[in-house]
Amino acid sequence: MQNSVGVSVYDLHKGCPSVLKSMYHERFKRDPNLPLFKAALSTSSAPTYFDPYSSEDYEDLDGTSIEFKYKVDGGVWANNPSLIALVEAQKAFNKELQEINLLSIGTGQSVFLENKRTKGFGIFYWILNNKKRIIELFMQGQSQQAENLISLLKNGIDKQEPDNFGYLRLNTIFENEVDSIQMDETNQIKLKDLEVRAMNAYKRNKGEILRMLNIC
Structure with missing residues (x-):
């Protein structure tokens, strides 16, 4: 049985978002x-961490040559790709919303707060001084808005509707900058803490995960 795979990237060569797809349609x-x-x-070529990825051209199923240049992490436009999966399930698999069970697995989220500072929001604050605050803000804002829209589709305005589809988001929240995990983290204590957080999230939601996957 062929697995259905969609991978989000951003194409710097063409200046547009893209989802690389297996032939599930x-x-x-x-x-x-x-x-x-x-x-x-x-999709791993995150800006400021890695260079864009380029490779030799390849052929599509009709024999047409496809350029493959300057691809970067799809997180720049879909840090939480749950909405993409939801739309694909409806349009590519002809599923009604009520037929869908969506399991979304995050990689940890830092809480970006700045409610005391009143000035000094220049370039030094956002991207210098060994910080990448602007990237953190963009990524968090995207992920949070995806969650908001999923909630709206699932339960309506102010969550007044019964569940319109199955949805479970697994993630861990880092409440302060000291505990947060960077994308290029090498601190073994922090990485072990992330492993423990992931296992705890699984244990808390094991029953619901198995139910959604029709294992129990």
Whole structure:
């Protein structure tokens, strides 16, 4: 059985977001011949951490040559890709909203707060002094808005509607900057803490996860 895979990237060569897709719909003929490791390298190329990923051209299923240049992390436009998955399930698999169970797994989220500072929000604050606050703010804002829209679709305004579909978000929140995990984190204590947080999140939600996956 073929797995259905969608990988979000941003194409700097064309200046647009993109989702690399396996052939889970008869019209998806562009990407099935693209090796999965190249898709992974593309979506892992986070700006300021790695250079954009480029590779040699490949052929789509019709034999047309496809350029594959300057791909970066899809997190720049879909840090929480839950909405993409929801739309794909409806349009590519012809599923009604009520038929969908969506399991979303996060990688940890820092709480970005700045409610005491009144000035000094220049370039030094946002991107210098060994900080990447502007990136953290963009990423967090995207993820939070995806959560808001999922909630609106799931339970309506002010959560007044019964569940319209199954949805579970697994994530851990870092309440302060000291505890937060960077994308290039090497501190073994922090990495172990992240592992413990992930296991605790799984244990708390194990029953619901198994139910959504129709394992129990």
